Amino acid sequence: MAPETIADPETDPTATYAVDPGTVRRLARRVVSAPRAEQHRSSTPLTGAPLATLPLSTREDVAVAVDAARAAQRAWSRTPMELRERIFLRYHDLVLQRQVQLLDLVQLESGKTRAQAFEEVADVAIVARHYARSAAAYLRPRRRAGLFPVLTQSTEYHHPRGVVGIVSPWNYPLSLAITDAIPALMAGNAVVLRPDLQSSLTALMAVELLTEAGLPESVLQVVLGDGPTVGQAVVDLTDYVCYTGSTATGRSVAASVAPRLVGYSLELGGKxxxxxxxxxxxxxxxxxxxxxxxxxxxxxxxxxxxxxxxxxxxxxxxxxxxxxxxxxxxxxxxxxxxxxxxxxxxxxxxxxxxxxxxxxxxxxxxxxxxxxxxxxxxxxxxxxxxxxxxxxxxxxxxxxxxxxxxxxxxxxxxxxxxxxxxxxxxxxxxxxxxxxxxxxxxxxxxxxxxxxxxxxxxxxxxxxxxxxxGMKASGVGRRHGSEGILKYTESQNVTAQYVVPIAPSFGMDQQTYARVMTGALRALKSLGRR
Missing domain, CATH: 3.40.309.10 (Aldehyde Dehydrogenase; Chain A, domain 2)
Structure with missing residues (x-):
């Protein structure tokens, strides 16, 4: 989308804010929806004027998106970390290069000022750079202390959860649509994103730039629709849920995922x-x-x-x-x-x-x-x-x-x-x-x-x-840092035992084994073993 696709009232006082129809059609093709889907017409809060018409997804479309993401995730999880790093460093550059278009869309959909919209551009670039440069260190296998020095060797691994569902709000249409997806993708997951209907164009533009940076298209699916139907389907069908929004809805999300025993993170309200x-x-x-x-x-x-x-x-x-x-x-x-x-x-x-x-x-x-x-x-x-x-x-x-x-x-x-x-x-x-x-x-x-x-x-x-x-009613879990990427993984402990088993051996009976173990445990304590 070129900068001139957004009407500029300073150079054309008769213009109304609008997005180029060709751009809308191009972005609309990224929505997982039926050929004759119901359409949603959005407007800009700045003037109340119509902004764009986009197709709506159904619960069945969400299931299609999750299936496609799940199929793509298997190959993506095997993609070398070096390639993932290059994709997100390119994304960092593209976001900064195309910031004029992104700023226009953020303003048109959220109503905020340009300086406050730039906070979102900067945030996305910072998060992309951070995880491109730090994900490998966060995710690398780590040796942990085993039961017995040398004889017990334990290693912690982190595996992607599968398909991460992200339900993002309207107030930060760029940041909150994509900065949670970045670590999820860097960890080897696929993502199904449901941005708020008010902020769909910005989210779709952010996804388009990720594809341009080299991310395989099927790895990040976008569905559009209301919270009770399409948002709920994302919560119901994905392997981990990331939700940002009100505390009341956050409690409903937690209740929805509890029977399936899948993980979730919530950033909610504040006073x-x-x-x-x-x-x-x-x-x-x-x-x-x-x-x-x-x-x-x-x-x-x-x-x-x-x-x-x-x-x-x-x-x-x-x-x-x-x-x-x-x-x-x-x-x-x-x-x-x-x-x-x-x-x-x-x-x-x-x-x-x-x-x-x-x-x-x-x-x-x-x-x-x-x-x-x-x-x-x-x-x-x-x-x-x-x-x-x-x-x-x-x-x-x-x-x-x-x-x-x-x-x-x-x-x-x-x-x-x-x-x-x-x-x-x-x-x-x-x-x-x-x-x-x-x-x-x-x-x-x-x-x-x-x-x-x-x-x-x-x-x-x-x-x-x-x-x-957040603490208390402001949420569960964290974004950013190590917690912001490790939450999208399942940790695994793989421990190898050498020479002797953790059981009676060398002809010991159980009582002798218990005495030997008691002495060993006391010795480990006296040696400062953790």
Missing amino acids: NAMYVAEDADLDKAVEGAVRACFSSAGQLCISIERLLVHDRVADEFTRRFVEAVRAMRLSADLTFGPDMGSLVGKPQLDRVTAHVDDARAKGARVLTGGRPRPDLGPYFYEPTVLEGVTAAMDLRDDETFGPVVSIYRVHTDDEAIRFANDTDYGLNASVWTRDVARGRRIATAIQAGTVNVNEAYAAAWGSVAAPMG
Whole structure:
């Protein structure tokens, strides 16, 4: 897809955002569907205008996709690791080279700004490079200590699970469609991907680039359809399930796979907190808070919805933060520059509006924002800052998933930690202090899978050699790092025994054998044997 296939209102003021029909037809051919399949018509949240028409899959189509993936996986699992590495390093380059087209699609389907869409491009490139360069080390056979030194030699192996099912959401249409698939494929699995209908074009473009990089087409199958039908079929038919989305649906996924005893990983919701200590650099903390709360219009599971500010700096921080939020520029432009884009659709706008209206009606103070902006687009909502939020209000504990943050005053680090942990969720947190050692101490006391010190969310998210995931109701399992690829494998222990068996030998009776073993075990302990 060439850059000019996306209409540019700056050069053509009469144009509406649209994707070239030829591009849509080409991408549509990657969907596993019947010849006369039902069609889905998507629209862009930026203007509400139609965007693309794509075929829908059925449960039977998912079964076809899984069968094709399973057949292709057998050959793919035997592909030398060096070849897999080259494919994903080429993919890294292609994603960066074609970023203009990818940025256009991410913006058109999600409504986010171009700078926030670029986070997804960078993320995919980073993850592709990391696993291309690290998968062999993560997966290599490892010698483990055997029962007896020298005589017992144990080796741990990792085998692909088979067909991995990935059900990805709309809010990060590029990152969440493909960055979980990368380690699954590097581990020798095939993948069946069901992206959200709102973000299908971006996912299909990402898959097309993988094919161009050299990935065999049948190894990565794409199906399209709603969650209860097509998403559920992916959950029901694959050998491992990776789901990103709401906690409620995540619980249903876990219940669905339990009878089959297959593995799963879930990254779910969050009610994330950011703590600004009294010694924080307020200029940096304010800028970080704006990014933490309003990137992707708050439609980011690791975004901040609760600001905990030390009482000594609360007045000054709040004044500066509110000024910064009021100065944010909202726009539907497909260009760099705007600070925030649109919500993804009416259900999200309704949820944000209901949360803010409920809080206002029950006594919360709106310091800035608090209203939709239909003059900018059908689903725009102003970045909103609230104060005086109480437990009686829905947004105190429920995830809003929009551009809304509440400010709370605290008096000590311990109070901030208690407040940060006062939630069913545990996905991400942020701590701001000039004393990094203090920041680390606070961070380790917060029950969240990732905690950033003096950064909003990108430091932990972008450090892909380290694990990322949720505690409590925010998920099960981790993406990134060794856990992010080993979860897609079955570990196997192969142990060879030499010279003597683990049993009575050399004419010993059972009682003598027990005495000899007792002495051997005591000797191993005294020698420091693990």
